[in-house]
Amino acid sequence: MAIFETTGGEVMRGKSAGVILLLAGWVVGSGRVAGADPSDPASLLPLGALAALQMNNLGAVVGRLEKSGLVEALYSTPQGIELTKRPDFKKAMAGKAILEQQAGMSAVEILTTILGGQVAVGMYPQAGASQPEFLAVMRVRDPARWKQLRERIEPFLLLADQVMNVSRPANGVTQITVKNVGALAWGDAWLMAGTKADRLPGVWGNLQGVDSGKEKEKKPPFKSLAEDVDYQAIRQQLGGQPVIGFFLSNKVLKSPDGKRLISDKLDNPVASLLLGGLIEMVGRSPYLGGALTVGENDFALRLAAPGEVGKLDAGRKALFPAAGKPGTPRFPAVPGLIGGIAWDRDIATWYTNREALLESRALPGFDQFETGIANILPGKDFATDVLGTLGRGMTVLAAPQDYSYLDGTPGVKLPAFALIIDLAKPKEGASLMNLFLQTLAAILNIEAGQQGRQPWVMTSETHNGVQISFGDYLQKPKGKDLPVVTNFTPAAALVGNRYLLCTSRGLCKQLIDTLAKPSTVEESAATPVQADDWAVTGSRLADALALNRNLLEAGGLRNGRTGKQAREEFQAMEDALRQVEKLRLRSVLQPWGVELRLEGSWK
Amino acid sequence: MLDNPLAPHAFGVGGWSWRDAAHLLRRAQYGVSPDEIERATQAGPVATIDRLIRPQAESAEFTSAEALLRQTALDTGSTANLQAWWLYRLGHSANPLTEKMTFFWHNLFATSNEKVKDVALMLAQNDLFRAQALGNYAGLLHAMARDPAMLIWLDGNANRRRHPNENFAREVMELFSLGVGNYTEKDIQEAARGFTGWHMREGVFWFNASQxxxxxxxxxxVKGxxxxxxVIDICLKQAACPRFIAMRLLKTFVMPEPGEAALAAVSASIRRNGFVMGPVLRELLTSRLFFSGEARGSLIKSPLDLVLGTQRALVPAPRLEPTISRLSALGQDLFLPPTVKGWEGGRLWISSTTYLLRANFAAELTKGDLYGQLIDxxxxxxxxxLQTPGEATRYYCDLLLASEPAQAVRVRLEAFASSAGSQAVRDRGLIHLILALPEQQLM
Incomplete structure (x- = not known):
């Protein structure tokens, strides 16, 4: 099995049992009327939200993270160290200490007690004002401990009666109003805050009724966000009961006169090729949603943009897998695979539709590019002769380097890289790629001669029945600080319809062996259809960086660190990376639209 | 005019002062921190000059960081990383005068990696400059004729028996030892024949006897x-040779236009000391000439003096990459001198463009943390x-300026300091204004 393959396609690994249970819980529950479902945090918020954020059982996650080594490792990274030096961070820590002292319990305990239940934050339009209104509602997990906490805090409110108005508008409800700021209210099992005080009574009225089962019938009908059609749709689409979920109406992404804030044309060709399809889907979606689920040792963050890919224009449709096609190629399981990127794109169609996709100021760059490429591929039209030979799949991957062709090592030790291109016309495509490789090698050899380095001699060999064209040195370069360029001995081969262009002959041979095994490239029925797939294994990336420890520590010195600080910062970064087992980001086609999925697991 | 410019300076009634110490250190190293001035003031002139000239042990922190940056330059083959290595040395070495003299030789035997394209060879040449920084110029001149980076720079391998290449022979006389007017074209042609076959092979000097x-x-x-x-020995015997080096030393350490008496005195010192620079510099840096009013505040700061010097006073842990960029913008890329003449410096450092860039440097240094955090x-x-605006103004003027600002300028600085907000904001703004003064361009 390839190292980045997933067993079931929807969640990452067996360790995700917690996430699966949570998902199952919400999927089962999704058949009930949302507005009456007290397990749905959206039932806490009134209908009409432009955006909403909800959290479930966050306290347990915070507690788990606190106990794992990850938080400590993150605090030890350069960014973590910088953060802890910031005055704001110090103030926050001081505030935390005061709160803990006051409450007589740790912040984690407070989180477990208060936020450990359910939290919902809604953003609402405010009539006659450009600024939206916010409302946050929390359902307490442990009412008994919540009571204890209130008893400790409430006496101190008297000290602040000059700036706020404390009232008890109903049995068991305390409300604090701060002029021009908003209001805070709490009851036996809930806590809420809003920028407009007059919205609160309706909400706590509903909560008191729901929670006690007594006053519900006396209140006017409370319409909750859970009854919103779009909200219900996104909940169906993402499923589960996430630790954090959000919902965003597309009204937020429009100007007051209803125009899209997301431009329909980009000014960066690379961004257009990589993200143009997703951005357009976001711009067109009636609403967006997201869900974060956290298991014992993994997490999944899913962002959903509902819509029909089939309705996109040709240029953008080309950025998603064609109907009935499997999507991105799987990563070949070469030994020690560090990470990779795989795409599924119809680049030729995107390229020929570029005028419809890009701002006019980005277009002259294409002419310059074509002029430049004509020097390497003389007599060829790039759009027709080059892109026309390509298939849809493309993979870039990194693996450990093999320095057997050197008598020593380069000063900068790069991993070996491979570009795997699926060819629609393998024969023509491979000839073209070989021409490209030979011309490029000739150009680089001139530079090598100018700098007194050995040139590559282009030669070939057969491995496992596949011919490899590669560049090699006549004599093994010798030394311990060899130039960066000695990381590269370019090698190319055609395996079926897949053209391999590698920076190392060793990796090329491994890929030939791997691709020859059907099991490593077979599509799984459960594998989702992906347009993009980015994956990295933390410990292997850490190994690759550790080979260049000196260079990275020197980077710290150049940035004004002492030697000791630079060493510590590198070590912290390495430790943090080793805690991360895998990270994966992919865009997945769903029957209802497109989903962007970030998944990770740690040790 | 001083009758014996190199006679030891007699410090006046107040004796060796904070200002005297600051003047010596500003010239003998790239900038000076308040602690260094304090230490030198306490130690006195003899101990201070002794510390500058005698090799001092480097700290373990410096040794390890320097080794890491050196290895990185070699590993990457990057000129920028090589520059970072040397900048670290210039800013942190316990032997700042050695580093300044290393730059002196780099500027004299100006070799550019633009043509050499080999970081290891440039680094080896720099090490040679450092090893001979306060040592024997005659030995260094001989070593330069065999230095691989120099052989690439001045086309040593093209100097062949039947087709002598005059590049190195010309620069030996014009730029390395005698100066224009002290040789003829015929001397260069003949000298070039002497260097034929002085080649480089596999990265080291190789005497190619057949060529x-x-x-x-x-x-x-001299015939033979x-x-x-x-050829080098003949050059060294010329009266013009010590005068040539003396002029460079005086323009680097003392004043832009030294008179004949100063030139003759330093030239005599060089000859008397057999071209060994340590004793010459000891004499020069303790002389009446060096501490004269004419010398103080008379040199236009090079970009290295301006940027590293200001950082040394105000930024304890400078960031090297933006420093390299700023030096480059101001016209001083280490290891990449503009021509074989090196950086001519002096008034050429100041143009309408560079003056603006110098002012921008002052703003960037004081407004953000681009170059590193400012001192607390x-x-x-x-x-x-520094409780009053007057005290703060005086302190930072003394620290950053080589000469007293005019009374009107001081009044305006104090007026600013009085109107500024908190003490930290006041001092930051005050430092910015002082760094933007024309006087800040001088040392």
Missing amino acids: HDTGDKTVLG NLDGDS LEAEARRHQ
């Missing part, structure tokens, strides 16, 4: 089967008891 011209040559009146070493101004104020 060496063994015939008689006449150089500066002269080789490269003989509140702690500095407590330490030096």
Whole structure:
């Protein structure tokens, strides 16, 4: 099995049992009327939200993270160290200490007690004002401990009666109003805050009724966000009961006169090729949603943009897998695979539709590019002769380097890289790629001669029945600080319809062996259809960086660190990376639209 | 005019002062920190100059960081990383005068990696400059004739018996030892024959006997089967040679336009000391000439003096990459001198463009942390008891300026300091204004 393959396609690994249970819980529950479902945090918020954020059982996650080594490792990274030096961070820590002292319990305990239940934050339009209104509602997990906490805090409110108005508008409800700021209210099992005080009574009225089962019938009908059609749709689409979920109406992404804030044309060709399809889907979606689920040792963050890919224009449709096609190629399981990127794109169609996709100021760059490429591929039209030979799949991957062709090592030790291109016309495509490789090698050899380095001699060999064209040195370069360029001995081969262009002959041979095994490239029925797939294994990336420890520590010195600080910062970064087992980001086609999925697991 | 410019300076009634110490250190190293001035003031002139000239042990922190940056330059083959390595040395070494003299030789034997394209060879050349920084110029001149980076730079391998290449021979006389007007074209042609066959092979000097011209040559009146070493020895014997080096030393350390008496005195010192620079510099840096009013504040700061010097006073842990960029913008890329003449410096450092860039440097240094965090101004104020605007103005003017600003300028600085907000904001703004003064361009 390839190292980045997933067993079931929807969640990452067996360790995700917690996430699966949570998902199952919400999927089962999704058949009930949302507005009456007290397990749905959206039932806490009134209908009409432009955006909403909800959290479930966050306290347990915070507690788990606190106990794992990850938080400590993150605090030890350069960014973590910088953060802890910031005055704001110090103030926050001081505030935390005061709160803990006051409450007589740790912040984690407070989180477990208060936020450990359910939290919902809604953003609402405010009539006659450009600024939206916010409302946050929390359902307490442990009412008994919540009571204890209130008893400790409430006496101190008297000290602040000059700036706020404390009232008890109903049995068991305390409300604090701060002029021009908003209001805070709490009851036996809930806590809420809003920028407009007059919205609160309706909400706590509903909560008191729901929670006690007594006053519900006396209140006017409370319409909750859970009854919103779009909200219900996104909940169906993402499923589960996430630790954090959000919902965003597309009204937020429009100007007051209803125009899209997301431009329909980009000014960066690379961004257009990589993200143009997703951005357009976001711009067109009636609403967006997201869900974060956290298991014992993994997490999944899913962002959903509902819509029909089939309705996109040709240029953008080309950025998603064609109907009935499997999507991105799987990563070949070469030994020690560090990470990779795989795409599924119809680049030729995107390229020929570029005028419809890009701002006019980005277009002259294409002419310059074509002029430049004509020097390497003389007599060829790039759009027709080059892109026309390509298939849809493309993979870039990194693996450990093999320095057997050197008598020593380069000063900068790069991993070996491979570009795997699926060819629609393998024969023509491979000839073209070989021409490209030979011309490029000739150009680089001139530079090598100018700098007194050995040139590559282009030669070939057969491995496992596949011919490899590669560049090699006549004599093994010798030394311990060899130039960066000695990381590269370019090698190319055609395996079926897949053209391999590698920076190392060793990796090329491994890929030939791997691709020859059907099991490593077979599509799984459960594998989702992906347009993009980015994956990295933390410990292997850490190994690759550790080979260049000196260079990275020197980077710290150049940035004004002492030697000791630079060493510590590198070590912290390495430790943090080793805690991360895998990270994966992919865009997945769903029957209802497109989903962007970030998944990770740690040790 | 001083009758013996190199006579030891007699410090006046007040004796060796804070200002004297600051003047010496500003010239002998790239900038000066308040602690260094304090230490030198306490130690006195003899101990201070002794510390500058005698090799000092480097700290373990410096040794390890320097080794890491050196290895990185070698590993990456990047000129920027090589520059970072040397900048670290210039800013942190316990032997700042050695580093300044290393730059002196880099500027004299100006070799650019633009053509050499080999970081290891440039680094080896720099090490050679450092090893001989306060040592023997004559030995260094001989070593340069065999230095691989120099052989690439001045086309040593193209200097062949039947087709002598005059590049190195010309620069030996014009730029490395005698100066224009002290040789003829015929001397260069003959000297070039002496260096034929002085080649580089596999990264090291190689005497290619088959390409060496063994015939008689006449150089500066001396006839014989002269080789490269003989040519150099003939140059060293010329009266113009110590005068040439003396002029460079005076323009670097003392004043932009030294008079004949100063030139003759330093030239005599060089000859008397057999071209060994340590004793010459000891004499020069303790002389009446060096501490004269004419010398103080007379040199236009090079970008290195301006940027590293200001950082040394105000930024304890400078960031090297933006520093390299700023030096480049101001026209001083280490290891990449603009021509074989090196950086001519002086008034050429200041143009309408570079003056603006110098002012921008002052703004960037004081407004953000691009070059690293500024010293803790509140702690500095407590330490030096800078309670009033007047005290703060005086302290930072003394620290950053080589000469007293005009009274009108000081009044305006104090007026600013009085109207500024908190002490830290006040001092930051005050430092910015002082760094933007024309006086800040001088040392």
